[in-house]
Amino acid sequence: MKIAFSTFLFLCSFLYAQQDTITMDIAVSTERTLPIGVINFEIDKSDWSKLEELPQKTLARDFQLSGRFSVIELEQYNLLALSRVQAKHYVTGKLSMSEGQAKLECKLHASASREMVKGFVYTSPVEQIRTSLHKCADNVIHQLWGVYGFASTQMTWVSRINGQKQIVVADYDGFRRRQITSNGPNFLPAWSPDNSRIYFTSLRNDKTQIFERVLASSQDRLLFPQIDQTFGPSANPRDGTLLFSTFGQSGTDIWQGNPQTGSAARLIYGRHIDVSPSWSPRGTAFLFSSDRGGQPQIYMASRDGSDVQRITFFGRYNESAVWSPDGERIAYCSMDAGRLNIYTSAIDGTDVQKLTFEGNNERPTWSPDGMSIAFSSNRSGTYQIYIMRRDGSGVTRITNAGENTSPAWSNNINIGGIP
Amino acid sequence: MKTLLTFVAVSFSLALFACAKKPQPIIEVEPPVVEEEETAYVPPPPPPPPREDPLEAERRRLEELMNRIMSEDVYFEFDQATLTARARTVLTEVSDILKREPRFTILTEGHTDERGTESYNLGLGMRRAESVVQFLVNSGVSSNRLTRRSFGKEQPKAAGSSEEAWAQNRRAAFRVQITN
Numbered sequence: 256m257k258i259a260f261s262t263f264l265f266l267c268s269f270l271y272a273q274q275d276t277i278t279m280d281i282a283v284s285t286e287r288t289l290p291i292g293v294i295n296f297e298i299d300k301s302d303w304s305k306l307e308e309l310p311q312k313t314l315a316r317d318f319q320l321s322g323r324f325s326v327i328e329l330e331q332y333n334l335l336a337l338s339r340v341q342a343k344h345y346v347t348g349k350l351s352m353s354e355g356q357a358k359l360e361c362k363l364h365a366s367a368s369r370e371m372v373k374g375f376v377y378t379s380p381v382e383q384i385r386t387s388l389h390k391c392a393d394n395v396i397h398q399l400w401g402v403y404g405f406a407s408t409q410m411t412w413v414s415r416i417n418g419q420k421q422i423v424v425a426d427y428d429g430f431r432r433r434q435i436t437s438n439g440p441n442f443l444p445a446w447s448p449d450n451s452r453i454y455f456t457s458l459r460n461d462k463t464q465i466f467e468r469v470l471a472s473s474q475d476r477l478l479f480p481q482i483d484q485t486f487g488p489s490a491n492p493r494d495g496t497l498l499f500s501t502f503g504q505s506g507t508d509i510w511q512g513n514p515q516t517g518s519a520a521r522l523i524y525g526r527h528i529d530v531s532p533s534w535s536p537r538g539t540a541f542l543f544s545s546d547r548g549g550q551p552q553i554y555m556a557s558r559d560g561s562d563v564q565r566i567t568f569f570g571r572y573n574e575s576a577v578w579s580p581d582g583e584r585i586a587y588c589s590m591d592a593g594r595l596n597i598y599t600s601a602i603d604g605t606d607v608q609k610l611t612f613e614g615n616n617e618r619p620t621w622s623p624d625g626m627s628i629a630f631s632s633n634r635s636g637t638y639q640i641y642i643m644r645r646d647g648s649g650v651t652r653i654t655n656a657g658e659n660t661s662p663a664w665s666n667n668i669n670i671g672g673i674p
Numbered sequence: 675m676k677t678l679l680t681f682v683a684v685s686f687s688l689a690l691f692a693c694a695k696k697p698q699p700i701i702e703v704e705p706p707v708v709e710e711e712e713t714a715y716v717p718p719p720p721p722p723p724p725r726e727d728p729l730e731a732e733r734r735r736l737e738e739l740m741n742r743i744m745s746e747d748v749y750f751e752f753d754q755a756t757l758t759a760r761a762r763t764v765l766t767e768v769s770d771i772l773k774r775e776p777r778f779t780i781l782t783e784g785h786t787d788e789r790g791t792e793s794y795n796l797g798l799g800m801r802r803a804e805s806v807v808q809f810l811v812n813s814g815v816s817s818n819r820l821t822r823r824s825f826g827k828e829q830p831k832a833a834g835s836s837e838e839a840w841a842q843n844r845r846a847a848f849r850v851q852i853t854n
Contacts, residue, residue, distance in 0.1 A: 420828075440828060442792060462823050463796060484823065487793045500793065502824065505804070507797035528797030544794060550753075551794050574791045593789055617791060661792070 288325045289399060291318055292337045292345030292366065295330050302352045305381055307430070310350050310359065310388055316428055317392035317406040318346075320651055322626035322644040323399075337366040344372065346395055350384070357381045361391035363398060373398050385430060405622045409665040410629060411435075411444045411453050412640055415658040422455050424470065427622075427629075427664065429640065429653030435468055436475065443661060445488045448495050450665045454478070454488040454514070465499055467514055479512050479519050487530055490514075491538040491558075492666065498522070498532035498541055509543055509560070522560030533577045542566070542576040542585060553587055555602075566604040575618055578602075579625045579645075586610075586619035586628050586645075597630050599645065610647030618660065621645075623667030629653075631660040739775060740850040743768050747831075748806055748846045752787070755801040757809060765806060768848065769813040780815075781849040782806045784824045785831070787840035792826055799824030806846045 293315040303309070311328065318324040327340050337345060348361040362374045375394050377387035389406040396404035408427045413420050420440040425432035435453065444455040452469045463486040466475040478497070479485055488499045497512050503521070507528045512519030523529045527547040534541050539558050544551045553567040553576040567573040572590035579585065585602060588595045595615045600607045610616075614634030621628055622642075629642045638658045643650040746768055748761040757765065772778055784799030784806075803822035811817045832842035 442828070458825065458828060463825075486796055500797070502800045502822070507800055528794060528801065530793040530797050531791070546794075546797075572790065572794075574794050588791060590790060595791065 289323060290327065290340045290342035291324045291395075291399075292327050292329055292342045293318065294328075294332055294345055294347035296347060297349040299351065302350070305352060306384065308385075310348070310384070313385055313388045313428075313430075314346060314361075314392055316651075317389060317404075318395075319649065320428060320627065320642050321392070321396055321404045321406065322622075322649065323396060323404065332369065334366065342366055344399065346391075348391075352381055355381055357384050357387070359384060359387045359391070361388075361394075363395050385426060389426065402624060403667060405624055405627070405664070405667060408623055408667060409450065410640070410653075410662050411446065411665070412631070412654075412662040413442050413444065413660045414654075420660075422453060422468070424453065427642075427653075435470065438475065441466075443487050444663050445490055446663055446665050447490050448492050448666055454490060454497060456486040456488070465497070478514050479510075479517060481517070482510070482519060485510075487532070489533045489541070491534050492536060493538035498534065498543075500530045500532070511558075511560075523556065523563070531575050535578050536580050536582050542578055544574045544576065553585065553604075566602070567600065568604055569607050570598075573598075577619055577621055579621050580623060581625050584645075586621060588617050588619065597628065597647075599628075608647070610643065611650075618662060620662050620664045622664055629662040629664055631662060736775070736852065739771055740778070740852075743771055743778075743780070743848050743850050746848065748802075749841065750802055750844045750846070752789070752840070752844065753798065755784075755798065755805045757805055761806075762809070765809045766813065769810050769815055772810065772815045772819070777852045777854065779819045779821070779851050779853055780810070781821045781823060781851070783847045783849065784822070785829060785843055785845050785847065786827045787843040788827050788830065788835065789840065790827070792828070796824050796826035799826045802844075802846045 293311050296310040315326045315328050318326045325340070327336060327342055329336055343366055345364050345366055346361065347364065348359065351358050357379055359377045360374065363372045364370060365372055375391050377390060379387050392406035393404050405427055409424055410427045411422060411424045414423045414434070416434060420442050421434050422436045422441045422444045423432050423434050438459045439457065441455050441457045444453050446453060451471070452467055454465055454467055456463055457466050463484045465478045465485045465488050467478055468475050482501050484502050485499050488497045490497055495514065497514055499510055499512065501508050501510050503524055505526045506524065507530055508521055509523035509529045509532050510519050510521050523543060525547065527545050528551070529543055529545045532541050532543045540555055541558065542553055542555055545554050548565065550571045551574050552565055553573050554563050554565050556563045566585065567587070570589040570591060574588050576585045576587035583602060584599050586597060586599045589598050595617050596609060597611045597616045597619045598607055598609050611632065614632050616630050616632045619628050619630045625645065627642050627644055629640060631638050632641050635652070638660045639652050640654045640659045640662045641650055641652050746764045748764055749758070772780065782803040784801065784803035786795040786798050800822060803824060807820045807822050810820055830843045831845065832839040
């Protein structure tokens with residue numbers, strides 16, 4: 256049994272490695288999606304009222320947002336409907352509740368034979384059903400794609416609450432939002448590599464300062480108090496050190512600091528505005544914006560601030576760049592005719608693609624698997640958070656009310672297995 | 675603006691309170707030099723009521739000056755931090771007051787309109803504050819009386835997305851404090 260299991264693990268890692276190299280081809284073939292059916296779960300009608308949303312809805316959204324599937328939702332099994340969209344698989348299951356506990360059975364079936372390919376069972380408190388559904392979605396993605404999706408990830412962003420900007424954390428799909436700051440205004444949030452804390456900028460003391468909030472606590476901690484004004488942190492995915500901006504003698508500079516020890520040193524400086532540092536996926540280099548050439552453009556530097564190279568050459572205002580998880584591309588905002596839009600380009604600045612076209616579109620952030628990009632947009636009249644595929648298709652709004660800006664996607668701590 | 679005024683009123687009355695509590699602050703109350711310049715500066719001073727508390731009179735005089743500085747916002751062009759001719763006139767006036775009132779320290783706040791990103795606008799706001807501070811230093815105000823902050827686009831003065839609102843929001847504003 257043990258041997259069988261390790262063989263399975265070995266095969267998995269092999270499969271994973273293989274899939275990783277194939278990802279490039281998928282990108283080239285303009286985001287082909289896999290059709291999949293989601294069939295209504297079996298639920299006792301008396302339990303409906305305890306649910307925020309029916310399980311099939313949550314699951315269908317996970318598949319849609321994953322950027323990997325086109326979803327057909329069915330009330331019951333219907334081979335004709337599944338075949339029409341060439342869905343080779345469907346997911347369905349059963350949800351039962353008793354005494355505050357929920358048991359979710361989630362099954363992946365082959366469409367034609369109706370045979371179960373894989374089944375998952377989760378038991379949780381009723382309030383945690385969404386967590387179980389997200390795990391189910393990630394397991395199905397792993398089964399069919401050989402890689403882990405992001406259905407179990409979180410998102411942090413800025414919500415205007417009682418007129419003041421506050422940091423919130425929610426499931427990546429916008430559900431189960433919780434406010435984590437009360438003193439404000441707060442903005443520009445970023446995750447620590449292990450998702451245990453959020454770094455953010457606050458004006459609560461009437462100047463920009465970076466604070467740390469350990470999510471399990473209720474205390475904010477001021478970072479780098481020796482520096483008068485700091486903002487816009489980005490955490491190194493490997494060692495957790497922060498890059499951030501400060502106001503120097505004659506310009507806005509970029510510093511690197513250790514949030515644990517409090518030590519900090521200047522990396523990028525001069526008579527220009529140098530802002531929006533963002534680490535590379537392996538933490539060996541970073542992107543930032545600088546107006547050293549007259550207008551803000553995206554630059555890249557080595558982790559010690561040396562070897563600065565300009566990346567963007569198209570457009571007159573390019574800002575807020577973030578590196579894709581595979582290290583191949585960047586996403587950033589560009590202003591034309593007074594409006595900000597999201598673009599991506601190859602890491603050398605070539606192959607520029609415009610992804611958004613309506614309203615202002617700001618603060619792109621990659622999903623941990625690099626398939627999708629979240630951003631904030633005022634296309635509906637107010638600022639809300641959206642998720643789209645990395646080619647700009649499949650735009651889905653995940654917030655509905657108030658004002659929501661500056662999303663930052665959590666890191667994927669599921670890699671290596673879904674609990 | 676209202677909050678600013680309240681802030682001043684509060685901070686000044688606090689300063690005053692602190693003064694009154696200390697054993698020997700009465701000496702600082704009316705330096706004759708200041709008195710002289712006051713008549714040169716503030717147009718017709720209202721004849722003081724017969725037995726007005728001299729502390730009270732000084733408080734009112736300083737408050738007027740502070741309010742004057744704080745109502746003098748300096749405006750900028752889009753994505754610019756260079757001082758316009760109008761801005762220079764305003765700043766010369768502020769600089770004159772500062773040179774006459776050595777106890778005033780000034781916090782300059784740089785702001786931007788809503789266009790562009792939060793981060794870049796924080797940098798731009800600071801550049802505006804820096805232009806103002808540089809002008810005041812060049813005109814003879816000691817740099818250790820001048821501090822700078824940027825609020826980027828986080829604290830607009832005028833709401834809305836019109837050219838008019840934007841013009842109001844691309845500004846540097848002052849907060850004045852009195853040191854003893």
